[in-house]
Amino acid sequence: MALGEFDLIRSFFDRPGLRSHFDDVVGIGDDCALLSLQSNQQLAQSLDTLVEGVHFPKNCDPCLLGYRALAVNLSDLAAMGAEPHSFTLGLTLPDSDDAWLQSFSDGLAELASAHQIGLIGGDTTRGPLTISIQVQGTLPKGSALRRNGANIGDLIYISGYLGDAAGALPDVLRGENPKSVSTIEQRYLLDRYYRPTPRIALGQWLRENGATAALDVSDGLLGDLGHILKASQVGAELNISSVPVSKELESLLGSEKARELALTGGDDYELCFTWPVQKKLQLPESLTEDHHITCVGRIASSPGLVDAETGQPLSPQAYQHF
Amino acid sequence: MALGEFDLIRSFFDRPGLRSHFDDVVGIGDDCALLSLQSNQQLAQSLDTLVEGVHFPKNCDPCLLGYRALAVNLSDLAAMGAEPHSFTLGLTLPDSDDAWLQSFSDGLAELASAHQIGLIGGDTTRGPLTISIQVQGTLPKGSALRRNGANIGDLIYISGYLGDAAGALPDVLRGENPKSVSTIEQRYLLDRYYRPTPRIALGQWLRENGATAALDVSDGLLGDLGHILKASQVGAELNISSVPVSKELESLLGSEKARELALTGGDDYELCFTWPVQKKLQLPESLTEDHHITCVGRIASSPGLVDAETGQPLSPQAYQHF
Numbered sequence: 001m002a003l004g005e006f007d008l009i010r011s012f013f014d015r016p017g018l019r020s021h022f023d024d025v026v027g028i029g030d031d032c033a034l035l036s037l038q039s040n041q042q043l044a045q046s047l048d049t050l051v052e053g054v055h056f057p058k059n060c061d062p063c064l065l066g067y068r069a070l071a072v073n074l075s076d077l078a079a080m081g082a083e084p085h086s087f088t089l090g091l092t093l094p095d096s097d098d099a100w101l102q103s104f105s106d107g108l109a110e111l112a113s114a115h116q117i118g119l120i121g122g123d124t125t126r127g128p129l130t131i132s133i134q135v136q137g138t139l140p141k142g143s144a145l146r147r148n149g150a151n152i153g154d155l156i157y158i159s160g161y162l163g164d165a166a167g168a169l170p171d172v173l174r175g176e177n178p179k180s181v182s183t184i185e186q187r188y189l190l191d192r193y194y195r196p197t198p199r200i201a202l203g204q205w206l207r208e209n210g211a212t213a214a215l216d217v218s219d220g221l222l223g224d225l226g227h228i229l230k231a232s233q234v235g236a237e238l239n240i241s242s243v244p245v246s247k248e249l250e251s252l253l254g255s256e257k258a259r260e261l262a263l264t265g266g267d268d269y270e271l272c273f274t275w276p277v278q279k280k281l282q283l284p285e286s287l288t289e290d291h292h293i294t295c296v297g298r299i300a301s302s303p304g305l306v307d308a309e310t311g312q313p314l315s316p317q318a319y320q321h322f
Numbered sequence: 323m324a325l326g327e328f329d330l331i332r333s334f335f336d337r338p339g340l341r342s343h344f345d346d347v348v349g350i351g352d353d354c355a356l357l358s359l360q361s362n363q364q365l366a367q368s369l370d371t372l373v374e375g376v377h378f379p380k381n382c383d384p385c386l387l388g389y390r391a392l393a394v395n396l397s398d399l400a401a402m403g404a405e406p407h408s409f410t411l412g413l414t415l416p417d418s419d420d421a422w423l424q425s426f427s428d429g430l431a432e433l434a435s436a437h438q439i440g441l442i443g444g445d446t447t448r449g450p451l452t453i454s455i456q457v458q459g460t461l462p463k464g465s466a467l468r469r470n471g472a473n474i475g476d477l478i479y480i481s482g483y484l485g486d487a488a489g490a491l492p493d494v495l496r497g498e499n500p501k502s503v504s505t506i507e508q509r510y511l512l513d514r515y516y517r518p519t520p521r522i523a524l525g526q527w528l529r530e531n532g533a534t535a536a537l538d539v540s541d542g543l544l545g546d547l548g549h550i551l552k553a554s555q556v557g558a559e560l561n562i563s564s565v566p567v568s569k570e571l572e573s574l575l576g577s578e579k580a581r582e583l584a585l586t587g588g589d590d591y592e593l594c595f596t597w598p599v600q601k602k603l604q605l606p607e608s609l610t611e612d613h614h615i616t617c618v619g620r621i622a623s624s625p626g627l628v629d630a631e632t633g634q635p636l637s638p639q640a641y642q643h644f
Contacts, residue, residue, distance in 0.1 A: 029469075030553075031398040034466055035365050052449075088367065121367055122369050123454070127450065130449060
C-alpha cells in the first residue's frame, strides 16, 4: 500500500502505550496476530466503524478522534462485562500526515494504556478517512452480560447522565472542541461527546454480581432499551422524570429539551442494565465515586415500553414529537 | 446509523452460508460476539481493508467484491497455517441498495461456506464504499508458521503462478470482469484477480509438516520475500527463470513482461514458504491436485536478495528498471 505501510506502522502504532502486556500475544509484524485464552475464558469481540463527515466532522482534532474511536468500542466490552484484552485498527487515510498520525496515535494510546489494551494488528490504506476498530476482551465462559436476560420485575438502571453528547452535537458540527469553546457547560458536553467513559469496571462488577441484562446506550435510551426488551421478550415501564440529566445540559438547554435528548440522543455510551428487584444494588465504594447510577424503571410483562406515569407507549419517534 | 442497521444485518448477513457452525459462538445480535478456544489452541487474526477507487474500481461487481474481500483475508490465515474460524465485517456504504447487498452477501457466502467460516459480528455505516474484514483462525499453541523461521540452506517455494493478478489490472481498471471479456486468457487473469485462492489446506499441511517460514504474496514476490529475509535475518538467491508464470499470462504479455509481473506484481495471494533442504518436500495427493508448487531459490547467509545466476542484487524497484 502506498503510504509506506511498514514504516508508518512502526513509527506511529508500534509504541509504548499501544503494546500488549500479554506475554502470549504476537502483535504487529506477521501475517496474523496471535493470542491465547485461559481455558475457562471466552473472547468477546466488537467492531465499530467511524467515517469522516458521518460520525465525526471534517478536520476533527485527531487526538480526540483516536480517543473516541477506541472509547466507543471499549464501551461494547463494558456492556458485556468483559475485561479489555487487545484491539485491531483498520485506518483509511487520504494521505500520510505525520502530525495527524502522531496526534491520533496519542489519543488512542491515552485510553489504551488506561485500560491496558494493546494494539495487536491492523491495516492502513489510502482513501476517505475511516476508522474501524475491533476490540476484544475476555470473560469467564458463559458469564457474559447479555441483552436477553431481563426478567419481569427487574429494575432498570442507567450509569452517568444521558443526553450530554447529543447536547454537544451543534458545537461538534461547527468544528468546536473542548478547548475552543467559551463556557464550562459547552466544554463539559464536548468532553462527553469526544471522551465518553467506557464503563469497564462497572460492567465487570455487574456481570460478577448478578445484573440480568445490559447494553451501552449508543443510539438513544428509548431505542436501545427496546433491544433489551425484544431480546428478553418482556416490556418495561420508564419513569421519564428520573432519567438522569446533567446540570450542565439542563442549564444550557432547559429541562424539557434536556429530557428529550436524554431519552432519544445517542453517543453517551452509558450502561443501561437490569437488576433483580429482590436484591439490593450496592456498588462498592471504588465504583460509586466514578459511576453515578440511577433507577429509571422496571421490567414488565406486557410487551413494549410505556411511560410509568401515564401508561402511554414510548418510542423514539413518538417522544421527539412531544 | 441511518441504513436501518438491524434489518439490513438480519436480511443480508444473518443467513445460511454465513452462520458459524461452532456451538460455542454467539454471533450477530448483542453488544459483542463471543467465542471460545480449545485449551491447546491459539487464535490467529488478520484485518484487511479494501477501499473503492483504491483497491477495486468503482461499480465493481458486488459478488466478486464480496468473494475477493474475504479471500485476501483468508490468505493471511493460510500463510500462518491456521484453520478458519470466523470473521467480522465493517461495511461502509454510500446508500442501502438491496440488490448490491444481496450480491455482495452471496459472494461472501460462497467462499465462507467453502471454508466453513461464519460471520459473527460487524458494523454497517454510511459513507464511501469501504470493506474491512477481520478473519480469525485457530492453530495449536506455538505452531504458527511465522516469517522469522527461515534457515540458511532452506529451499524457497511458491504455490501456483505469480503475476496473473497484475496482468489483469488493465482490464480491472477498465471495469471488466470475468464474464465481460472476450478471450479465455483475459477471463483467466480476471478470475485470478477477483477470485484468488486462499491456500488454506496447503498452509495447514506446511505448518504440520515442517515448513520453516511462510507468507502470502500480496505486494509482489521480491518485496514480500524480503519480509521473510528481514524477519529471519538471512539472505536469499532467487532463480528468476524458475518463478512460476501461467501460460495465459505469457501468451498475453510475452515472457519478459510476464516475468516482471511475476516478480513485482501483487494481489496473487499465493504462498511463499521455506523448507529445510535436508527434508524431501512431498505433498500428499489431495494437495498436489490443487496446489502446484515450484522451488524458486534458496536461503543464503549473506544479507539481501540476489539473482542466483548473476549474483546481482534484486529489488522490486531495480527489477522494474530492467
